[in-house]
Amino acid sequence: MPYMNDQARLALSEPETFLDQKAVHQIFTELRREDPVAWCPEPDGGKGFWSITKYDDIQSISKNPKIFSSDRLLGGITLESADMRRRRQTLEKASEDEAGGTGSIITSGSSMIMMDPPAHTQHRRMVAPGFTPGRLNALIPEIRTRCVEILERIAGLGECEFVSAVAAELPIQMLADLLGVEQEDRKKLFEWSNVLIGGDDPDMRIDRDEVMAVFGELFQYAVTLRASRQENPSDDLLSMLANTEVDGKAMELADYVSAFILLVVAGNETTRNSISGGVLALSQYPDERQKLIDDPSLIPNAVDEIIRWVAPVVYMGRTALEDTKVGEKVIKKGDRLALWYMSGNRDEDKWDDPFSFSVTRDGPRHLSFGYGQHLCIGWRLAEIQLTVCLEELLKRFPDVTVLGEVDRMRSNFLNSIKRMQVRYSG
Numbered sequence: 565m566p567y568m569n570d571q572a573r574l575a576l577s578e579p580e581t582f583l584d585q586k587a588v589h590q591i592f593t594e595l596r597r598e599d600p601v602a603w604c605p606e607p608d609g610g611k612g613f614w615s616i617t618k619y620d621d622i623q624s625i626s627k628n629p630k631i632f633s634s635d636r637l638l639g640g641i642t643l644e645s646a647d648m649r650r651r652r653q654t655l656e657k658a659s660e661d662e663a664g665g666t667g668s669i670i671t672s673g674s675s676m677i678m679m680d681p682p683a684h685t686q687h688r689r690m691v692a693p694g695f696t697p698g699r700l701n702a703l704i705p706e707i708r709t710r711c712v713e714i715l716e717r718i719a720g721l722g723e724c725e726f727v728s729a730v731a732a733e734l735p736i737q738m739l740a741d742l743l744g745v746e747q748e749d750r751k752k753l754f755e756w757s758n759v760l761i762g763g764d765d766p767d768m769r770i771d772r773d774e775v776m777a778v779f780g781e782l783f784q785y786a787v788t789l790r791a792s793r794q795e796n797p798s799d800d801l802l803s804m805l806a807n808t809e810v811d812g813k814a815m816e817l818a819d820y821v822s823a824f825i826l827l828v829v830a831g832n833e834t835t836r837n838s839i840s841g842g843v844l845a846l847s848q849y850p851d852e853r854q855k856l857i858d859d860p861s862l863i864p865n866a867v868d869e870i871i872r873w874v875a876p877v878v879y880m881g882r883t884a885l886e887d888t889k890v891g892e893k894v895i896k897k898g899d900r901l902a903l904w905y906m907s908g909n910r911d912e913d914k915w916d917d918p919f920s921f922s923v924t925r926d927g928p929r930h931l932s933f934g935y936g937q938h939l940c941i942g943w944r945l946a947e948i949q950l951t952v953c954l955e956e957l958l959k960r961f962p963d964v965t966v967l968g969e970v971d972r973m974r975s976n977f978l979n980s981i982k983r984m985q986v987r988y989s990g
């Protein structure tokens with residue numbers, strides 16, 4: 565059993581491993597078959613975690629927050645690589661040293677994604693009005709206009725770096741609209757978001773002082789916006805955060821800043837990665853792309869398949885609040901678990917031939933948006949953006965093809981493409 569040794573299990577907490585997607589899928593396939601609830605040690609003082617790799621287990625854990633917690637103080641939703649752990653400890657130390665400063669406020673806040681009910685429910689309700697079907701459907705013309713403009717800019721070039729030119733642009737423009745901030749600020753949002761998620765990637769990593777400087781900038785920005793929305797409320801997401809009360813009180817400043825960061829990161833990176841990952845898949849499977857060109861009504865189905873295929877968020881973490889069992893395994897109170905969506909999405913018990921990419925695929929809903937209590941609040945927005953983007957892209961540049969290898973971000977959390985050169989006529 566080549567992938568079942570400790571080395572392979574150890575590898576799952578290390579971002580390096582995920583640069584080779586094929587190898588990771590081999591590990592997950594082996595674990596689904598041989599050890600679907602697998603104990604995985606961690607290097608350098610990490611306490612280890614359970615890898616949950618089957619679809620049904622991921623679903624049942626996700627809908628049971630009374631036993632499986634997302635609470636930040638217990639460990640939150642991410643596994644830390646050995647590198648990350650060292651960096652977090654340094655940042656926490658730096659934040660403590662400037663006690664009361666912006667760094668400590670940022671590192672002490674909690675957003676809904678790292679809360680359990682009932683606090684989670686209250687915080688989610690605050691921004692839920694921003695994600696109603698009516699409101700999202702009303703955005704479609706705007707999304708299309710923005711998308712056409714973005715594609716217009718690359719027309720006639722023959723080749724471009726697709727991530728920065730297209731995949732990153734559309735979600736960040738839409739995010740600026742949703743938050744109600746100036747479009748000129750989107751570069752800042754983009755950079756902050758990269759700093760917040762890129763800590764494991766040597767290309768994107770910045771040093772402690774720079775991180776503290778970014779925290780300071782981001783904090784000032786978020787706080788100024790809060791004051792302006794309290795003075796002049798409108799119907800954007802930031803007004804909802806600034807003016808909705810929890811238990812009769814305004815949201816704590818630290819929690820408000822965390823909620824702001826969550827929206828910036830969650831609404832941005834993931835959609836970008838589904839657009840770039842989708843174009844990569846269509847380029848690798850030209851027969852599937854041709855089906856969409858011949859019959860664009862298949863695009864919404866293709867969007868589901870792309871999001872299953874890409875798994876833009878690779879996993880989410882949980883902490884057991886009591887001794888319990890998953891499958892045959894006894895999970896102890898305090899144990900950490902990783903719900904590997906990337907694996908659940910290829911579960912052989914759920915889909916025929918899960919390793920083939922098929923735009924006409926039928927079957928259960930993928931797990932990429934999570935499930936249960938924390939089901940992605942922006943799932944429909946992401947689907948709409950990806951649908952409109954593919955409709956316009958394939959209309960204009962039907963032969964868009966990825967050139968050479970893509971440059972992946974070093975991360976075990978986000979399945980992210982940093983750079984991807986494409987060629988097209990038109």
Ligand code: HEM
Binds near residue numbers: 831871875880
């Ligand atoms: C393809 C794109 C996206 C993917 C794959 C994705 C994935 C996810 C996943 C897996 C979760 C669940 C976390 C858990 O169970 O612990 C989640 C939650 C969340 N997502 Fe998304 N997301 C996407 C797009 C978006 C967008 C566009 C937004 C907002 C503009 C957004 C905002 C959020 C928020 C606020 C949460 C927290 C929900 C909660 O805790 O109740 N996401 N997302």
